[in-house]
Amino acid sequence: MPNVVTILLQDRKMDQRRNITLNVDNNENIAELMKNVEKLTNIPSEELEVVFCGKKLAKSTFMKDLSLTPATQIMFLRPKNLVQLTNSKFDSNNKITDTSILGSFYVWCKKCDDVQRGKLRVYCQNCASTSVLVKSEPQNWVDVLKSKRIQVTCENCFAPGLFADFKFKCLKCNDLAAALTHVRGNWQMTECCVCDGKDKVVIDLGCNHIICQNCFKEYLLSTLEEFRFTNRPPYGFTTSCVYPGCNRVVKDVHHFHIMGQSSYSEYQRKATERLISIDDEGVTCPNAACGQSFFWEPYDDDGRSQCPDCFFTFCRKCTERECTCQSDDDLTKITIDATTRRCPRCNAATERNGGCAHIHCTSCGMDWCFKCVTEWKEECQWDHWFN
């Protein structure tokens, strides 16, 4: 299959740079591409180095393994002193271009609205050029997800002390996409621990308890229905592995996109509401048509806030436009005092509408005593289980 590639030729020997557009066959390898460039430029291919994704490519690499699009730029470098680069330790090491289904990594592509195979691209953090060579290869997800982990040299701007800027793209549509660190190929063909199916692409929270995408989606949707997501800083409102007793959690909320866009929006809205409700300085607009959540400023406070969205002004305590806190509605106050508490760990507003004093917080998972408002103890069990 023919393809167009853009080549940036950096000729250090002649101190020149030029762009070349070439038609290439995906079944060709780098050696053949170099011959083609030699024909066009009269630069002997022995003097050229091919740099892509931060690494020098081996001559045997096939074009089809590079996941190229017409917008992809490959750098051809003609160094002043050839010896330097040929000593590069990345000579034949080409892990990044391994894109088989099982070995690939996966991304959430907004444009495709789906989980797709992904590709990793590396840019210069300073000039955003692709003309970079990594000094060490990324070893794990953290190396590519966090900034300032992998040092590079840039053949475009030559700035000192540069770091790599990694970006993930969708292999299908080439758009930027979010890496899904828990999605992986099922290379051992392990059974889904919910449905026993053997899917090729599965979710693994790092505990090897495999769940297929379909079951994972159903699991998330059922978790969303009663909002059983729990707040686990620093990950936010998340959920744990479906295996009994396994406490691994989904560490990146991008995985919740698997639920579909409308459910994901609902997740975001409910998580925000929940977070606002457990924050003393958070408030949700009582205007039924609005429902916006926001944080009020603690200074210069008269107990009233104005919603930044619909400009409704209200008393934060009674949520009324004209404050009714001072009125003599004792019964309401007594009822609220008798039936509601806040979770001693996460501050979640909690109503007890029956049952014993043993409260299990659905927001943070703490077991606490409605009477003591502290952690549930054996004494609570014996002394005031039923008040």
Added chain:
Amino acid sequence: MSNIALNRLQRECKEVVTNSEISETGIMIEILNENLTEIRGHIRGPPDTPYAGGSFDLDIKIPDQYPFSPPNVKFATKIWHPNVSSQTGVICLDILKDQWAASLTLRTVLLSIQALMCTPEPKDPQDAVVAKQYMDKPQVFKSTAEFWTLKFAKGSVPVNVDYQSRVDKLKDMGVREEEAISVLSCNNWDLNRATVYIFS
């Protein structure tokens, strides 16, 4: 019910409805309706417990969100156990509540309940009265649980003549047998206190 749930349940039912399962573990299930939302579970009382020889039935209701929500399981057969309500049969077992996990199955649930029958957990009781008796008067608890197994779960231990005579006395006063057993059990078989409780 979702496809995942249906496929899962069909597989689970096959898993439990095998002869070897019944002979080895003494658990069994019976499907009550076509769409698999109502299932009857059976557990044979484990040996060397007050439930030995008894045959216990459980009502299992499958929620729409199964297997991501736990099945609703309660004893249909009355049982005297600290973690089971002696009135309603509701079971206090972590895996049926917040410790439920989608990879658990009806088989593991029934086996867990069977294990709970072997080792009650009085520190997390469902029935406070039973739990207190279990802690304070273990002998009374044992004979009461045996009496219940005999009466409600077709157990085969010899009847406790002493207990039976007290039940009969209450029956003579017009109390239903089931209520008589329940109230006497809750009052550590003190006939006077049971009488006062019923008639006051």
